[in-house]
Structure formats: C-alpha cells, structure tokens
Amino acid sequence: MKNIFDAPFICEMRKTTANMYRLGWDERNGGNVSYLLTEEEVSEYLDTSKVIRTIPIGFKADDLIGKYFLVTGTGKYFKNVDGDIENNLGIIRIAPDGETAELIWGYKDGGRFTSELPAHLMSHMARLKVDPENRIVMHTHPTNTVAMTHIHPLDDKSFTRTIWGTCTECIVVFPEGIGVLPWMVCGNNEIGIATAEKMSDYRLVIWSQHGIYGAGKSLDETFGLIETVEKGAELYMKYASFPILNRITDDDLRALTKAFNIKFREDFLD
Numbered sequence: 001m002k003n004i005f006d007a008p009f010i011c012e013m014r015k016t017t018a019n020m021y022r023l024g025w026d027e028r029n030g031g032n033v034s035y036l037l038t039e040e041e042v043s044e045y046l047d048t049s050k051v052i053r054t055i056p057i058g059f060k061a062d063d064l065i066g067k068y069f070l071v072t073g074t075g076k077y078f079k080n081v082d083g084d085i086e087n088n089l090g091i092i093r094i095a096p097d098g099e100t101a102e103l104i105w106g107y108k109d110g111g112r113f114t115s116e117l118p119a120h121l122m123s124h125m126a127r128l129k130v131d132p133e134n135r136i137v138m139h140t141h142p143t144n145t146v147a148m149t150h151i152h153p154l155d156d157k158s159f160t161r162t163i164w165g166t167c168t169e170c171i172v173v174f175p176e177g178i179g180v181l182p183w184m185v186c187g188n189n190e191i192g193i194a195t196a197e198k199m200s201d202y203r204l205v206i207w208s209q210h211g212i213y214g215a216g217k218s219l220d221e222t223f224g225l226i227e228t229v230e231k232g233a234e235l236y237m238k239y240a241s242f243p244i245l246n247r248i249t250d251d252d253l254r255a256l257t258k259a260f261n262i263k264f265r266e267d268f269l270d
C-alpha cells in the first residue's frame with residue numbers, strides 16, 4: 001500500500017489550504033473544504049475495510065451512501081493543515097444508513113469534520129445532479145467579497161451584474177452567475193438546504209457578511225472561481241466610492257460572450 005502522505009489529493013489539499021490562508025481568507029478556523037474521492041483512489045493508500053470510528057452527520061445523505069470525502073476538521077486552522085495533515089484532515093465514507101460517517105483516516109486527536117458538513121454534503125448532492133464530475137465544495141471568507149455584501153443589494157441578479165462589470169474575465173469564468181443568500185446562522189441544516197438550492201443553478205453561493213461557497217471538478221477550478229469573484233469584489237471596493245466615468249455595458253458583455261461562444265444567464269442583463 002502506498003503512503004497516504006504522497007497521495008495527490010492530500011498534496012493538493014495542503015497546497016490549496018496554505019494558499020487560501022496566505023491570501024487572508026481563512027483566519028483562525030475559518031473556511032472548510034470537502035473533496036469527493038473514488039474508492040479506487042482511497043484504496044491505493046488505505047485499507048477501506050478498517051473503520052476507525054463512526055460520527056453522526058446530523059441529516060440523511062442518501063444520495064452519497066458509500067462515497068468517500070476528504071474533509072477539513074472542525075475547529076482546525078488552515079494555517080496548520082500543511083504541517084499536520086493527520087490531525088487537521090480526515091477521510092470519511094458515508095455509511096449505508098446515510099446518516100453516519102465512517103472515519104477511515106485522520107482526525108487523529110479525536111476530532112471530527114467541519115461543522116459545515118451539512119452545507120457541504122447537501123451542496124455535493126445538488127451539484128452532482130447537474131454535473132456528475134463535481135468533486136469539490138469549498139467554503140472560505142474572502143475579504144472583499146464579504147465587505148461587498150455590506151454595501152451592495154443582495155439579490156442574485158444585481159450582485160452578479162455588478163461583479164461581471166468589474167473586469168472582463170468575470171462573465172467568462174462564471175457565466176451562470178452567483179447566488180446570494182442573506183445573513184443566516186451557520187453550521188446547521190437550514191443554511192445547508194438554502195445553499196444547496198442555489199447550488200442547483202450556480203457553482204458560487206455567497207453567504208452575506210460571512211463568506212462564499214464554491215463548487216467544481218477540481219480544487220484548482222473551484223479555487224479559481226472564488227479567486228475571480230474576490231478579484232471582482234476587490235475592484236468594486238476600490239472604485240465604488242469614486243465617480244464612475246467608464247463602465248462595461250450590457251452590450252459589451254453580450255459581445256464578449258458571443259466572441260467566446262459562452263452561454264450565460266441572459267436574464268441578468270437588461
């Protein structure tokens with residue numbers, strides 16, 4: 001059996017969480033990531049018949065029975081993942097009852113997965129319905145994106161239109177737009193259900209005055225989505241309080257999507 005420390009999914013997770021920390025998005029225990037793994041991938045490194053312990057999930061995730069996830073731990077700091085993967089990360093499998101997680105590796109100090117697991121698993125279920133190749137759900141607290149939710153209307157259409165207008169690449173990277181939730185209590189099933197509902201239409205869902213959720217086929221794709229929203233929000237926070245002389249118009253955005261042959265949320269333009 002190969003050494004789990006050499007697994008590509010572990011190396012990617014170490015690099016990604018370290019990068020997010022350095023960007024200032026994941027203060028203290030902020031942020032969490034879940035990565036859907038295949039049985040084949042996991043069994044190259046671990047004996048999947050050995051369950052270390054079981055942990056209740058808190059809801060029924062029937063669509064995910066038998067699936068494996070690499071998940072960041074609750075109360076753990078992204079700052080520390082790279083130097084101590086066995087305490088900060090865990091690999092779980094959803095048990096046949098759909099409401100228990102079987103720990104296969106990690107959370108060595110007796111820990112458990114992120115308190116946001118309901119939002120993660122519900123988002124995985126929603127994304128897998130529209131994209132069977134989706135593997136990642138990522139939650140983080142990007143500074144400018146959170147700042148922008150304090151000063152901008154919070155409906156999907158106007159928030160998306162503003163971010164699309166901040167710089168040329170935004171509509172190319174997320175042509176389906178961004179879902180926006182109002183401020184809500186986090187860590188429970190209710191916010192998980194609300195997030196997953198938006199995830200049927202979007203790969204990006206903003207939690208106002210808190211952070212963002214992204215979903216994608218790889219850590220790179222998902223990080224890139226969030227990074228691009230954050231770039232747009234950063235630009236907006238820089239220019240929003242100045243007199244605006246020049247804008248990307250609706251017609252400009254239409255011309256851009258035509259040139260790149262991109263299908264986009266046309267009802268988000270006027």
Ligand code: 2HA
Nearest residue numbers: 029030031032116186
């Ligand atoms: O797990 O980011 O939303 C820490 C958080 C909670």
Ligand code: ZN
Nearest residue numbers: 030031210211
């Ligand atoms: Zn958070």
